[in-house]
Amino acid sequence: MTASSPFWRAGFRPFFTTGALYALTVLSLWILILAGVIDYETHIVPSLIHGHEMIYGFGVAAIAGFILTAMPNWTNTEPLSGKPLIALFGLWLFGRLSLWAGTFLPYSLLATVDLLFLPVLSIYTARILIRTGNKRNLMLPGIFIILAIFNLCFYLAETGIAPHSSRVILEAAISLLLLLITIIGGRIVPAFTRNALAAKGLKVDIGAPGKLSILCILGTAVMMAGDLLIADNWPEPFAYFCALLAGLHLARLYFWKGWMTFSDPLLWAMHAAYLWIPIGLILKAYGFVTYGYFWEGALHALTAGAIGTMILVVTIRAGLGHTGSILRTNPYLTAALWIITFSAIFRVLQSFIENDFSEQLLYLSSAFWVLAFGLYLVNFLPLMTRPRLDGKPG
Numbered sequence: 001m002t003a004s005s006p007f008w009r010a011g012f013r014p015f016f017t018t019g020a021l022y023a024l025t026v027l028s029l030w031i032l033i034l035a036g037v038i039d040y041e042t043h044i045v046p047s048l049i050h051g052h053e054m055i056y057g058f059g060v061a062a063i064a065g066f067i068l069t070a071m072p073n074w075t076n077t078e079p080l081s082g083k084p085l086i087a088l089f090g091l092w093l094f095g096r097l098s099l100w101a102g103t104f105l106p107y108s109l110l111a112t113v114d115l116l117f118l119p120v121l122s123i124y125t126a127r128i129l130i131r132t133g134n135k136r137n138l139m140l141p142g143i144f145i146i147l148a149i150f151n152l153c154f155y156l157a158e159t160g161i162a163p164h165s166s167r168v169i170l171e172a173a174i175s176l177l178l179l180l181i182t183i184i185g186g187r188i189v190p191a192f193t194r195n196a197l198a199a200k201g202l203k204v205d206i207g208a209p210g211k212l213s214i215l216c217i218l219g220t221a222v223m224m225a226g227d228l229l230i231a232d233n234w235p236e237p238f239a240y241f242c243a244l245l246a247g248l249h250l251a252r253l254y255f256w257k258g259w260m261t262f263s264d265p266l267l268w269a270m271h272a273a274y275l276w277i278p279i280g281l282i283l284k285a286y287g288f289v290t291y292g293y294f295w296e297g298a299l300h301a302l303t304a305g306a307i308g309t310m311i312l313v314v315t316i317r318a319g320l321g322h323t324g325s326i327l328r329t330n331p332y333l334t335a336a337l338w339i340i341t342f343s344a345i346f347r348v349l350q351s352f353i354e355n356d357f358s359e360q361l362l363y364l365s366s367a368f369w370v371l372a373f374g375l376y377l378v379n380f381l382p383l384m385t386r387p388r389l390d391g392k393p394g
Contacts, residue, residue, distance in 0.1 A: 004082065006385060006386050006387045007385050009079070009081050010068070010079045010085075011064060011067075012065040012068065012319060012322055014089045015061045015062070015064045015068070015092070016065045016318070016319055016380070017380065017381060017384045018089075018093070019062050019315070020376050021377060022053070022057050022096065023058040023369070024373040026050065026053045027050075030047075031363065042102045042103060043107045048167065051167070052154060056147075058311070059177055059311065060117070060147070062311040063144075063177075063180065066315075066318060067121075068080055068085075069318060069322055070318075071125060071137075074134055074136075075129065075131075075134050076132070077128055077132060079394060088117075088121065091120055095114035099114060111152075115148065119144075119148050121144055122144035123141070125144070143179070146176060147176055150169050150173045151173075154166050154170065154173075157169055164228060168228065168232070171227045171231075171294050172224050172225075172227040172228050174302060175223050175227050176224050178223075178224075178277060178302060178307070179220045179221055179224060181273075181274070181307065182220045182277070186213055186216070188270075188314075189256055189270045192267060192317075193206050193256055193257065193260070193267055196261070196264060196267055197260060204260065206257055207256070208252040208254075208256065212248065212255075213252060216245075216249055219241075219245040223245060226238050226241065231288065231293075232293075235292045235293070236288065238288055239285040239286075239287075240285065242281045242285040246277075246281035246282045249274070250275075253271065256271065258271030258275075265334045265337050266313060266316065266317050266328075269309060270310065272341055273309035276302065276305030276344065277302065279305065280298050280302035280305060281298075281302075283295065283297050283301050284302070286298070296351050297352060300348055301344065304340075304343060305347075305348065308369070312340050312376065313337060315376070316333050316380075319380050319383065319384075322388070322394055323383040323388055323389060324390030324391070324392060325383065325389055332375045332378060335375055336375040336376050336379075337372075339375070343366075343368035343369040343372060344365075347361075347365040
């Protein structure tokens with residue numbers, strides 16, 4: 001595609017599309033490796049590549065697409081487009097290719113290529129926000145830098161330099177993504193719910209007390225630090241903290257009145273995604289008390305459940321709005337939201353099962369994940385490659 005193609009007119013187009021494609025590709029590759037179908041030499045064990053790429057490939061692509069699309073609305077500036085967008089996207093893409101290049105690339109070059117994207121994204125967003133005086137969102141470039149530092153530590157850990165294991169660093173990165181959901185989701189979920197109910201003539205008080213929201217944000221940030229500094233040495237006190245934080249998130253969600261949104265998949269899926277946070281934190285507490293580490297049932301409740309579901313529903317909503325489409329799901333998109341919900345449920349249940357059915361449930365969960373993002377692509381690929389339906393720029 002040329003730089004003037006509609007595909008390069010706004011950040012959500014390449015990043016949402018390729019992020020969804022990457023989400024189903026990475027999981028498919030991981031399952032094929034796990035099943036012994038694919039075997040290749042690599043600097044990093046495949047299980048860690050899987051975890052890393054779900055965060056720094058799929059997750060970061062969704063974050064970049066969202067921020068690059070929302071920021072022009074926050075700052076009244078032109079969106080990044082054309083050749084500059086292609087260049088930024090290229091940094092993300094080359095990072096992904098380097099991770100899957102196996103031993104064809106030297107480890108130092110692999111790491112260097114992958115470490116470029118987040119600092120560049122942070123500098124770009126910081127410049128726009130500072131220039132326009134948008135102080136409210138200045139924490140976002142800071143979060144990108146912290147995520148980049150975690151990425152650096154991941155590569156250093158693989159060489160034995162960092163004080164933590166690469167798995168622990170990825171766990172802290174997961175908590176950082178949960179912090180983003182806590183902050184941004186705390187804005188958009190109650191706002192979209194309030195607006196939708198008001199459009200139906202229902203005047204309902206939607207919104208958690210400010211102090212409760214602050215506690216959720218601060219608590220999630222503390223948990224991220226605890227993943228690095230507390231969890232290994234004091235698993236039980238950390239478990240109690242996670243359980244308390246789960247209660248705070250659940251209370252916050254209660255004030256958003258998600259039970260009034262069942263008729264709208266674009267709303268109930270957001271509430272369902274946030275519900276996975278307290279579920280995952282309870283399971284995290286259970287894992288630290290029972291096993292002494294971040295148990296995989298909790299890990300996938302927070303990743304496949306909270307992060308995966310929130311990314312899918314936000315990319316659907318933003319994709320519809322910014323392509324000029326009607327803000328309403330169709331059978332493909334509604335099915336995708338149900339399917340990813342069941343994918344997360346099956347993956348968490350699989351963690352409790354130790355018989356032969358466990359492997360089958362893992363494959364079923366993976367197939368549902370691939371199907372959910374496949375349905376997203378079937379619906380959005382034509383929209384992403386043509387001008388907005390309403391004739392507006394973007």
